[in-house]
Every structure is written in structure tokens, then in C-alpha cells.
Amino acid sequence: MPYLAELSDLVRLHARVQGLPGAVCREILERIDHTDGDGPGSWCWEWALAADRMAETGRHLESCKLNNLARFPYPSNPAQERAAHRCVAEFDQWRSSRGGIDRLELELSGHRVPVWATGLDPDAPRPLLLLIGGIVSVKEQWAPSLPTARKLGMAAVAAEMPGVGENPLTYDHDSWQMLSGLLDRINEIAPVREVYAVAMSFSGHLALRCAAHDPRLSGLVTVGPPVSAFFQDRTWWAGVPETTKRTLAHLLGVPEGDVPERLGTFALRPDELTRVTAPVHSVVSLRDEIIPSADTRFLERHLAKFKSIRFDDVHGSPGHVLRTRLWIAHSLLRFRTARYTASLFKGFNG
Incomplete structure (x- = not known):
């Protein structure tokens, strides 16, 4: 094409x-x-x-x-x-x-990373919702929904992947640490009770790796994340859209021809996913031209708490935007309800 x-x-x-x-x-x-x-x-x-x-x-x-x-x-x-x-x-x-929406510049790895935020109150700890797009979407695309999160009693932060928009960090194998760093800086501003993430596509990959190393993530909703096969299957890579290839080359700072070799180490391992205790809900596009179906099967095999909704559509399920939004909202409500119920039983048994 x-x-x-x-x-x-x-x-x-x-x-x-x-x-x-x-x-x-x-x-x-x-x-x-x-x-x-x-x-x-x-x-x-x-x-x-x-x-x-x-x-x-x-x-x-x-x-x-x-x-x-x-x-x-x-x-x-x-x-x-x-x-x-x-x-x-x-x-x-x-x-x-x-x-109702504040601009914050958070210090991460010697850089100032701008985010949009709402509901961060040092005197009123709230659950935190972290919104982050993929390799082509900026935080301003998601930030208009921040006030809705506040109406639901949550604090919320819209951020960007490394190298995207105003984020000056470099995209690499360890970029998941940016999410832990964001949580550290946010907690310095206002303590949060639990953390939920809505992470699209490539940021879903970062959130999965973060969840394997950082227990603060209480639930993750993602849409079409690359997991393992995307990063290592050279045959699949040949058919990946040019937009994705060019954008990854830009973020990695390498020629397009060098991208596959650089990405090889990004693949999540089974032992990483088995350490993820938080529930993970994913929107799966059955005709995804970017993410191979093998990556969904990989999540099914190795995540303890995995649910998905599947649409007969291409990457991002553009023909199912409303249903995707409803699935995300429903997933967040399920996460919070399950956590609240668990806390009640813990208090009752204690």
C-alpha cells in the first residue's frame, strides 16, 4: 500500500x-x-x-x-x-x-517530562488512572477525558511514551522504568491508593513489563499490545505497515533497516508475565496488521488473570471505537469493584 x-x-x-x-x-x-x-x-x-x-x-x-x-x-x-x-x-x-486539568513537569532520569493531570490532592488520596498512548499518539489525544475520571473519584494522569510528543526520553528496552518513575513522582505530589493503567498498543508492552517488576499496578487495560512474536518474528516484520516501521526507527534513533535487530531484546519472557499479579484486559483485533495473533496466545498462556474482547477488525479496531470505550470503562469498574470486595473480606477476616 x-x-x-x-x-x-x-x-x-x-x-x-x-x-x-x-x-x-x-x-x-x-x-x-x-x-x-x-x-x-x-x-x-x-x-x-x-x-x-x-x-x-x-x-x-x-x-x-x-x-x-x-x-x-x-x-x-x-x-x-x-x-x-x-x-x-x-x-x-x-x-x-x-x-480541572493541570500541567505538570515531572523529573525523570535527568529530564523534565510534561504530563496532564487531574485530582492529585495531597489531602485526599484517590485511586490513580494512568492514560498513555502508543508510538503515534500524544497525551493531548487522551487528556480531554481526564475530568471524567475525576468525576468517578479518581485522580488521572495522561502521559506519552518515550520519544513521543513532549516526552524527551529515549525509547529502549528499559523504557518500562519510566512508568515506575512516573508513579514515584506522582506519589511525591499526592499519595494514591491504587494504580490502574489504560495503555494503548506499544505502551501496553511497557505496562506489562512494568507490572512484572512493580507491584503498584492494580489493573491494566490495553489495546493491541506487542508482546513477544512482534519483536522477534522477522517474517511477520516484513509485512508490518511502513508507518510503524518509520515511527519505530524515529523513536529508536536508528535506520529503518536496523529496527528488527534492535527490537529483538524487547520481547517479554514467560517468566516476566507469570510475575504479573494484576488483572490484564485486552482488546484484540482479529485482522491486526501490526500485532501477530501469536502475541495474544502468549498472554493467554502466561498471564494469571487475562481477559480479552475480540473484534473482526484491523489494528486498534477502528470500526468498534464505542464498544472499545465501553469495554475499557467496564474493565476499570471491574478492577475497582474486585479490589474493594477483596479489601472488605480482608477486613472481615481480620
């Missing part, structure tokens, strides 16, 4: 997740005829132009969403760098006018 066509297919999912009208996206995509550079007809130009028009009318969240697509899948030229900055600035203006 030509790269432009592939990008267009992927961006339709991210537009739908953000709640952008399909008609608006189709109109913009029809004007795009190349992905490189700047100027009329280029990927970044057309999305950014639509974003500027939204900003001019005070629709800052819509402008943020469109700038997110202008820099998609990652900033590869100055125009996309500008779009990435505008994405953050427009979200900042939107959240400032509404209140």
Missing part, C-alpha cells in the same frame, strides 16, 4: 477516537496528495490549515485535534514540528479556560 494511503487509513482511526467528524476528515484528506514538505496539498499543510481556522473561531480543542493529525505520525519536518507545538498550545488554552 502506498505510504499516503496507509497514513490516511491510520489517521481515520485517530480522528474517530478524538471525536472528529468523518466528513471533515474526508474533506481534508481529499486535498492531500503528498506527505513530505510544506505547502498546499501536503499532509501537514492541509491539516494545519484546518486547525488554524478552528483556532480563529475559538474552537481550541478542535484545533488541537487537527494539529495532532498534522504532526502525525511524528514530526519529520519543521512544519510538523510547528504543528506539534500548536497541538500542545491549543490544548493548553482549552484546558485553561475550563479548569
Whole structure:
């Protein structure tokens, strides 16, 4: 598939997740005829132009969403760098006018890592929800949902994978430690009672490895995470979409041809997964073109508490966005209910 066509297919999912009208996206995509550079007809130009028009009318969240697509899948030229900055600035203006969402810059490994947060109160410990996207989605894509978590009595933080958006850290085998570092810094601001993560795709891989080493994770919901075969099956890698290959090369800082060798050590081992005591719920796409079905079977074999919902769809299940959201919400409620029930029985038996 030509790269432009592939990008267009992927961006339709991210537009739908953000709640952008399909008609608006189709109109913009029809004007795009190349992905490189700047100027009329280029990927970044057309999305950014639509974003500027939204900003001019005070629709800052819509402008943020469109700038997110202008820099998609990652900033590869100055125009996309500008779009990435505008994405953050427009979200900042939107959240400032509404209140309830704070910008924090957390110190991790000698770098300042920006996140969006809500409900962190040192005098009122709450359960924490950590929202983190994959290799192509920035925190501004998920942060608008933070106030909903607060209404449910939870604190919440929207973050990014290393190398994505404003996160200056480098993506490597030990990137899971970023999640533990985030929890350390968050607990310094406000103690949390338990931690739940909604981690999409590649961040789901980080969360799984983190859960094997950090017992603070009380439950994980993920959508199409790479686990083992993705990182080691060279035959499968040959058919992985070009967008994924280019983005991983960008995050790893290596030529695209060197990516498979670099990723080989990222595969999760059976002994790591057997150490995961937290429940893991996953959305599985039966026609996933990025994640091999062998990775789901690997999770089924080695996780003690694993549940999945399966859709006859491609990666991210773009045709099932609403059902995916409901599954995520239902999973979080089940995690919290199970933990609360367990605490009651513990208190009763004690």
C-alpha cells in the first residue's frame, strides 16, 4: 500500500477516537496528495490549515485535534514540528479556560517530562488512572477525558511514551522504568491508593513489563499490545505497515533497516508475565496488521488473570471505537469493584 494511503487509513482511526467528524476528515484528506514538505496539498499543510481556522473561531480543542493529525505520525519536518507545538498550545488554552486539568513537569532520569493531570490532592488520596498512548499518539489525544475520571473519584494522569510528543526520553528496552518513575513522582505530589493503567498498543508492552517488576499496578487495560512474536518474528516484520516501521526507527534513533535487530531484546519472557499479579484486559483485533495473533496466545498462556474482547477488525479496531470505550470503562469498574470486595473480606477476616 502506498505510504499516503496507509497514513490516511491510520489517521481515520485517530480522528474517530478524538471525536472528529468523518466528513471533515474526508474533506481534508481529499486535498492531500503528498506527505513530505510544506505547502498546499501536503499532509501537514492541509491539516494545519484546518486547525488554524478552528483556532480563529475559538474552537481550541478542535484545533488541537487537527494539529495532532498534522504532526502525525511524528514530526519529520519543521512544519510538523510547528504543528506539534500548536497541538500542545491549543490544548493548553482549552484546558485553561475550563479548569480541572493541570500541567505538570515531572523529573525523570535527568529530564523534565510534561504530563496532564487531574485530582492529585495531597489531602485526599484517590485511586490513580494512568492514560498513555502508543508510538503515534500524544497525551493531548487522551487528556480531554481526564475530568471524567475525576468525576468517578479518581485522580488521572495522561502521559506519552518515550520519544513521543513532549516526552524527551529515549525509547529502549528499559523504557518500562519510566512508568515506575512516573508513579514515584506522582506519589511525591499526592499519595494514591491504587494504580490502574489504560495503555494503548506499544505502551501496553511497557505496562506489562512494568507490572512484572512493580507491584503498584492494580489493573491494566490495553489495546493491541506487542508482546513477544512482534519483536522477534522477522517474517511477520516484513509485512508490518511502513508507518510503524518509520515511527519505530524515529523513536529508536536508528535506520529503518536496523529496527528488527534492535527490537529483538524487547520481547517479554514467560517468566516476566507469570510475575504479573494484576488483572490484564485486552482488546484484540482479529485482522491486526501490526500485532501477530501469536502475541495474544502468549498472554493467554502466561498471564494469571487475562481477559480479552475480540473484534473482526484491523489494528486498534477502528470500526468498534464505542464498544472499545465501553469495554475499557467496564474493565476499570471491574478492577475497582474486585479490589474493594477483596479489601472488605480482608477486613472481615481480620
